[in-house]
Amino acid sequence: MPIDRKEAQLRDDICHICAMMYSRGLIRGPSGNVSARLDKDRILLTPGGVMKFDLKPEQLIIVNLDGEKVGPHNDINRDLKPTSELPMHLEVYHRRPDVGGVVHAHTSYVVALTVAGLSLRPQVLTEGMLFLGVVPNAPYGTPTTTELSNSIIEFIPDHDVIILPYHGSITFGHDVWQAFSRTEVLEQVAEIQYLTSQLGGEKQLSKPNIEKMIELRIKYKHNLPSDHKLLEN
Secondary structure, three states: OOOOHHHHHHHHHHHHHHHHHHHOOOOOOOOOEEEEEEEOOEEEEOEOOOOHHHOOHHHOEEEEOOOOEEOOOOOOOOOOOEOOOHHHHHHHHHHOOOOOEEEEEOOHHHHHHHHOOOOOOHHHOHHHHHHHOOOOEOOOOOOOOHHHHHHOHHHHHHOOEEEEOOOEEEEEEOOHHHHHHHHHHHHHHHHHHHHHHHOOOOOOOOHHHHHHHHHHHHHOOOOOHHHHHHHOO
16 A cells, blocks of 8 residues: 655655764664654654664554554565664653654763763753753663663653663654754764863853743743753753
8 A cells, every 4th residue: 555645755754864863973783763753643663673874764664652563564664673662752752742753862972971970061052952951861771671761751741852871862853853953963062061071161151141042942932841940050
């Protein structure tokens, strides 16, 4: 059965994003995963164990909100399984009806911060404040287990970006492109924070200027209940 135009576009978009993630060093090998909401009952996502730099639209699979693989299938994806991080994606979709796309990456600078015991400071970049807001570190959870998916539950309602210590990040947005863009900005913020530490430390932006960035988040409809925490040192 032929797929509709929306699904075809989403398949192309996810493959394009996976290729960019690989080329930009946001994932390595078969790691990372991307999903998009097809409709209120179905999610389109990357299969597990597949190299993302050369992912084909026909390899993507569809699951329902219970995580069960549903049809129609094709000869290429029939025996493929959902990414092992599917429970983490499903937690986001269940708790955020406004979310249309989720990206999980293994962002190197972000992970390095967690290994050093540090939290991300979006205040070091204006776009970090604007597009990310407050970025929490979830408790450590073993990848592929419910430890990991459970670790992000409390943060999902009030954040669009969550850091997974020693592992990477999960970002979400109204569509898969916004989720991906947040991943890119997140890694840039972490890199700037690292470079700043090598240059002698951060000269913090004034609170009035941070307040203006919070106003911009409201203007561009990025605001979340956690935004006031941007004013905390």
